[in-house]
Amino acid sequence: MVQHKSALQRTVYVGIYCLLTLVALVCILPLINVLALSFSSNDAIQADKVTFWPVEFSTKAYHFVAQKKAFLLSIWVSIQRVGLGLLINMVLTVLVAYPLSKESSHFRLRTLYAWVFVFTMLFSGGLVPTYLIVKNLGMLDTLWALVLPGAVPIFNVILMLNFFRALPKELMEASFIDGCGHWKLLWKVILPLSTPSIATVGLFTIVGHWNEWFAGIIYMNDSIHYPLASYLQTIVVNLDISKIANIDDATYLQSLNDRAVRAAQIFLGALPIFCVYPFLQRYFMSGIVLGSVKE
Template identity: 40%
Template sequence: MHSRHDTLGERVFDVANYLFLTIFACVTVLPFVYIVAGSFTTEAELAARDFFIIPKDYSIAAYQYIFSSSTIFRSIGVSIFITVVGTITNLAFTLTMAYSLSRKDLMGRNTIMNLVIFSMLFSGGMIPTYLVVKELGMIDSYAAVILPGAISAFNLIVIKNFFQNLPPGLEESARIDGCTELGVLWRIVLPLSKPIIATFGLFYAVGHWNNFFSALLYLNDHLKWPLQVVLREMVMLSQLAVGDMSNMDPNFVRPPDQAVKMAVIVVGTVPILMLYPFLQKHFAKGMLLGSIKG
């Protein structure tokens, strides 16, 4: 039996491939490392050094400024609520509709699919969407942030293709045993779909966590603002002391504007990054499962 690497060309290719991927990974990671380092330093160092990954003068003034008000903690709770409820809503609507459209005996299946594809190419736009949300009485409620984007047409098509590729014998056996369509979905299809559920669940969760425009558009009560909107306001109004300066030490020095921006990126990014390790084993597999139609 021949070795897997039995030619010089294959070994050279492997070395070049690993080298390229390492360089690409560094190019991807280093900017974020710089952001983290910059959030823990002073204005003087940020002005003096163009790039660094280890600050010389450590300072947590930017984080003291961000967390100086209880508003930030309330907004984190709001963001977690919107992300969890929104992701569950997205998955529930997308999975049930995708499973229905994957059934070849569904009446009007092609017409519905054409409408789904049409929605990918054309949309009403911001103003008509706002008017619909307003007429439904959802202004200043979390439903306005969650329900208008409850189903992603692209995700729906990918998941539908995945469902169509499942062995039909499993579903037929379940029906012979007395399972209803909902029972087949819950007992057979979903347990086999963990990779794709984890993948698109992560996509939906990241979308909800990073979304600030919908909240800015539909939520008038600042107490209902999620983290991204509050952080945006802190960056825009940092000169006006958005943080509660009265609760801070009298000797507190106002943090540099650039460090505040970097700290805002860290605070807004790290929580959602913590989800990835729990979904990593399913993520790579789920990215490909629904993309190939058998």
């Protein structure tokens, strides 16, 4: 498309570039502000001198956070949760998605099964009955309460089954003729061909488990069982110092600005997401397209 741009058009284009740059800055500056706060000195923060660059550079907040037992413990809970949750979610997602990707003529109860799963996306028992089930199963204050209630992520199942369906049918027919059963077909043929969708769903799962905070708040009576997200929720959002800080912390906090400590913890909580973000970005595009555009 050849276009001769007039002065007006050029001005409009410069305007679009500026506007989009501004929009992107609005997205990123709050994050930079928090990062700058976490690396600034107490005096600078109290004098409201910190904007988007650390003032009187200091890593004191991080030193303080690094020896905070509750914080470190919650990271360990989160790591366990992500590991166990990833394993359970991926296994169940694949095992549910594969049979559902079959045609009804090959798997007669497929439609019934599919509705059983999809119905849970449309209707739910809600907060209290779910809580009571988890409680009655004796899972309060255990890691299981964080991973089992969401063990079958229906949205991911749908992404995966759409991907399985897009694989060439001839491959499966050929495997069947060669005497290959469903388990072998899934393990030897389907899964090796599905690495992109498995990576997509896996990353979604990791991010989901790392970010999820509500289950920790309601299912854990004792805050030592909190995953990091729930721990951050109580200290960052509630701002209830009495709940988290013992007396030693309180004296330390006087010399160290609470805002810097909070900022440091927020940044550390988001750090794993920043780390997987480049991979997410590569994969989620294909994931989204899989989920939304069908012929």
